Structure formats: C-alpha cells, structure tokens
Amino acid sequence: MSQAFYQNYKLGILGGGQLGKMLIQSAMDYNVDISILDPDANAPCKNIAAEFNIGKLTDFDTVYEFGKECDLVTIEIENVNTQALKKLREEGVKVFPQPEVIELIQDKRLQKQFYKENDIPTSPFILTDTKEDVLSNADFLPAVNKLGKEGYDGRGVQIIRTESDLSKAFEAPSLLEKLVDFETEISVIVARSEKGEVRTFPSVELSYHPVHNLVEFLFAPSTISEEIEKKAQDLAIDVITKLDMVGLLAVEMFVTKSGEVLVNEVAPRPHNSGHQTIEANFTSQYEQHLRAILDMPLGDTQALIPSIMVNLLGEDGYQGLAEYEGLDEVLSISGVNVHLYGKKITKPFRKMGHVTLVGHDTATLKENARFVKENLKIVSK
Known part of the structure; x- marks a missing residue:
C-alpha cells in the first residue's frame, strides 16, 4: 500500500451499525476516511463517518453508485447486493x-x-x-430448523426437539441440522x-x-484444553483458506462431549464474539479487519488480560427512546x-451496547x- 493511501484513500462500508462505528473508531488511527451506506438516517455511524449516505443495501443501483466513489468496499452486514459488488470489482x-x-x-x-x-x-x-x-423428516429429530436466508441475531432459528414442535417449522427454503450434544x-x-x-x-x-439465541456473555480465554484449542485454531484457518477469503472471519463452533470440534456458522466481518479484543488484546478485531483488507501486516492477536463481555440488550416490555438505568453503579467497578x-x-432484546x-x-x-x-438495564419511558 503506497503512502498516498494515507492522504486520499476512501474506504466504503456497507452498513452503518455498531460494527461500522467501531471500525471507524479504529480507522481513525490510520487516518483513513470512511464512507458509510445505511438505510437508517439515525444509524450509529451517522455522526462519525467522513461521509454518511442513506440508501438500501440490497438495491443494485444504490450500492453501485456508492461504491464507484470508493477505492475499496467492505461490509459490516451480509445482507447486501453482491451483483453490484461484482460490477464494481470488474471496474x-x-x-x-x-x-x-x-x-x-x-x-x-x-x-x-460448502x-x-x-x-x-x-x-x-x-x-x-x-x-x-421438515414434517417428513421427523425421524431426524431433535434438530434445529434454520432459514436459508435472512436469519440473523437469533431470528430464523427454531429448535425442534420432538414431533410436537414440528408446527414451528419454516415454510421456506431452510435446513434441518442435527441438534449437537455439545460441551460448550x-x-x-x-x-x-x-x-x-x-x-x-x-x-x-x-x-x-x-x-432468544443471542450471546449474553463471552469469556476469554476459553476453558477448553490445549488439544481442543489447537483443533479450533486449525479449523478456523482451514475455513478461511478454503474460502480463499480476504478479511476477517468469525468461526462459531461446537465442542462436543467426545472432544470433536464442529463448525456451526461463520460471519465474514467483525463479530459480536470479538468485541472484547478492543481492551483485552494487542490488536482489536476491528484493526485486524482493516489491516487484512488493506493488505497491511496483520497484528499480534495475543490476549493481554482475561476478559468477560456482556451484551447489553433492550429490556423485554420496553420500546421507545432508550434510557440507561444503573450506568453509574456499573461505571464504579474497576x-x-x-x-x-x-x-x-x-426494543426487546435489541443489541444496544456491550460492556467488557x-x-x-x-x-x-x-x-x-x-x-x-x-x-444495567436499557428501558424507555
């Protein structure tokens, strides 16, 4: 990457949510201007992006016109128009x-x-x-029924343990995954x-x-054995290599009671399971994503200190302008x-923040x- 990149390089991000916000915070350290595209006029990135554009991420023309003004385009959400991205790459x-x-x-x-x-x-x-x-495969139970497309943050997932649960099945292209008896x-x-x-x-x-199938707590380091850790590390490398992917990939896995490590799902972007790296590791996941896509040397990923991340979700029964109860009490903790x-x-169970x-x-x-x-409760009045 030439030194010119520090002066006039424009990085476009599809999505202006919290992941984009933390990417911008990291990009500021490298003097990289960020342009955001998001359909929400009040998205978290609105006030800190060098440029903030309102538009639909799944619309071909919107994504194409946005990307034409960028040197590089990346994502913070997967639900984007990939045909526009292919045309941009061709150009x-x-x-x-x-x-x-x-x-x-x-x-x-x-x-x-795959x-x-x-x-x-x-x-x-x-x-x-x-x-x-799904009904015709009752002998495959217990299983998890997952929508093929557009499921996220716990949506589009149903656990079907017995035939009495079959009414929950999706009337759409989906998959039935064997329920894994996992240790962690x-x-x-x-x-x-x-x-x-x-x-x-x-x-x-x-x-x-x-x-609600959302992460409540994250513990780092994990308590798995060195042998299982080696399997998990090798598996993550295997997945990103076989995808031939450039960028950051979160690989979620099950560790079974017999010591197997199975890939559950992956996300090709910064992820909820990496928030703690901002404070707890030499390099944060956000800086690492930027280093990867800009083809800079990758950073040291070692943990500096043990950490726990707590997701802050909107309280059940509340919808409206957010208010934060208990913040002072939490901030008093070392x-x-x-x-x-x-x-x-x-909104109920909406991701509103996190504490590391x-x-x-x-x-x-x-x-x-x-x-x-x-x-620490997120409510409304």
Missing part, C-alpha cells in the same frame, strides 16, 4: 470480503454444503424447501490478508440467552469498559459480569 474497485464469499454466507444452505464438500467438520443436516419437508460453544476469529498472511485470535467461550452503540430506539470487563482474577470478573447484567 477496478477492490471488494473484501469477495462477493462470492458474501453470497455463500448469505445462504446457510450453501454454507453447510463445509460438506470441503471436508470441514459440521453437524449432519438435511436441506428442506417447505414445512412439509466457542468462537475463533481469523484474518487473512490479500497476500495470504493468516492470523487467529485465541478462542472465546460463548453463553447464549436460553430463548476494569469496566462501557460501549453504547448510539441507537436511539430500544478486564482483570486477572476470574472469580471477581464473573461476579462483576453478573452485577452488570443484573443492574
């Missing part, structure tokens, strides 16, 4: 992650088939097109640059909301780092994380 605009990778990951059906075809360990699955298809869920974030340099972050352990995303409106707690005593960290979860 000399760099696009990372590549449009073909985004297309594959947009469809969970294609994603699972794993199977490339000998990447994953849970057994059946492709279904209708609710009737982990995530490994891996980055790959254009010249092929690859680096992984240490695995983290995830704890999900029992109903090692607390609060990140509010700037979303004006709260750092410290060397694990028991104290866990106690403080529980305190944050119980006392």
Whole structure:
C-alpha cells in the first residue's frame, strides 16, 4: 500500500451499525476516511463517518453508485447486493470480503454444503424447501430448523426437539441440522490478508440467552484444553483458506462431549464474539479487519488480560427512546469498559451496547459480569 493511501484513500462500508462505528473508531488511527451506506438516517455511524449516505443495501443501483466513489468496499452486514459488488470489482474497485464469499454466507444452505464438500467438520443436516419437508423428516429429530436466508441475531432459528414442535417449522427454503450434544460453544476469529498472511485470535467461550439465541456473555480465554484449542485454531484457518477469503472471519463452533470440534456458522466481518479484543488484546478485531483488507501486516492477536463481555440488550416490555438505568453503579467497578452503540430506539432484546470487563482474577470478573447484567438495564419511558 503506497503512502498516498494515507492522504486520499476512501474506504466504503456497507452498513452503518455498531460494527461500522467501531471500525471507524479504529480507522481513525490510520487516518483513513470512511464512507458509510445505511438505510437508517439515525444509524450509529451517522455522526462519525467522513461521509454518511442513506440508501438500501440490497438495491443494485444504490450500492453501485456508492461504491464507484470508493477505492475499496467492505461490509459490516451480509445482507447486501453482491451483483453490484461484482460490477464494481470488474471496474477496478477492490471488494473484501469477495462477493462470492458474501453470497455463500448469505445462504446457510450453501454454507453447510460448502463445509460438506470441503471436508470441514459440521453437524449432519438435511436441506428442506417447505414445512412439509421438515414434517417428513421427523425421524431426524431433535434438530434445529434454520432459514436459508435472512436469519440473523437469533431470528430464523427454531429448535425442534420432538414431533410436537414440528408446527414451528419454516415454510421456506431452510435446513434441518442435527441438534449437537455439545460441551460448550466457542468462537475463533481469523484474518487473512490479500497476500495470504493468516492470523487467529485465541478462542472465546460463548453463553447464549436460553430463548432468544443471542450471546449474553463471552469469556476469554476459553476453558477448553490445549488439544481442543489447537483443533479450533486449525479449523478456523482451514475455513478461511478454503474460502480463499480476504478479511476477517468469525468461526462459531461446537465442542462436543467426545472432544470433536464442529463448525456451526461463520460471519465474514467483525463479530459480536470479538468485541472484547478492543481492551483485552494487542490488536482489536476491528484493526485486524482493516489491516487484512488493506493488505497491511496483520497484528499480534495475543490476549493481554482475561476478559468477560456482556451484551447489553433492550429490556423485554420496553420500546421507545432508550434510557440507561444503573450506568453509574456499573461505571464504579474497576476494569469496566462501557460501549453504547448510539441507537436511539430500544426494543426487546435489541443489541444496544456491550460492556467488557478486564482483570486477572476470574472469580471477581464473573461476579462483576453478573452485577452488570443484573443492574444495567436499557428501558424507555
């Protein structure tokens, strides 16, 4: 990358949510101007982007016209128009992650088939097109029914344990995944640059909301053995290499009770399971994504200190202008780092922010994380 990039280089990001906001905060350190495209006039990036454009991410002309003014286009959300990105690439605009990778990951059906075809360990699955298809595979239960497209943040996922749950099945192209009897869920974030340099972050352990399938807590480092850690690291590298992807990839995995490591899903962008890297690692996931797509040397991913991340979700029963209860009490705790995303409106279980707690005593960290979860509430009046 020439020195000119520091003067007049324009990086476009499709999506102006919290991930884009934290990408901009990291890009500021490199003097990179960021142009944002987002359909929401009040998106979190609105007030900190060098340029903020309002437009539909799935519209060909909108994405194409936006991208023409950029040197490189990246994403913070997968639901974008990939045909426009392909045309931009043909015309000399760099696009990372590549449009073909985004297309594959947009469809969970294609994603699972890719794993199977490339000998990447994953849970057994059946492709279904209708609710009737799911009903006819009752002998495959217990299973998870996932929409092929447009499921995110826990939406588009139904657990079907017995035949009495079959009414929950989707009447749309989906897949039926064998329910995995796992010991724990982990995530490994891996980055790959254009010249092929690859680096992984240490695995983290995830704890999900029992109903809404959203991460509530993240623990770093994970408690898995060195042997399992090696498997997880190698698997993340294998996935990004076989995808031939440039950028940052979050690889969510199951660790089974028999010691297998299975890929669940991946996300080709900064991810909820990497927020803690801002305070807890030498290089944050956001800086690493920028280094990868700009083909700079990748950063040191070692953890500096143990951490726990707590997702701040909108309280059930509240919708409207967001108010934060208990913030002062939480800020009085040593090692607390609060990140509010700037979303004006709260809704039940909407991601409104996160808190990263750092410290060397694990028991104290866990106690403080529980305190944050119980006392910092996002409500409305």
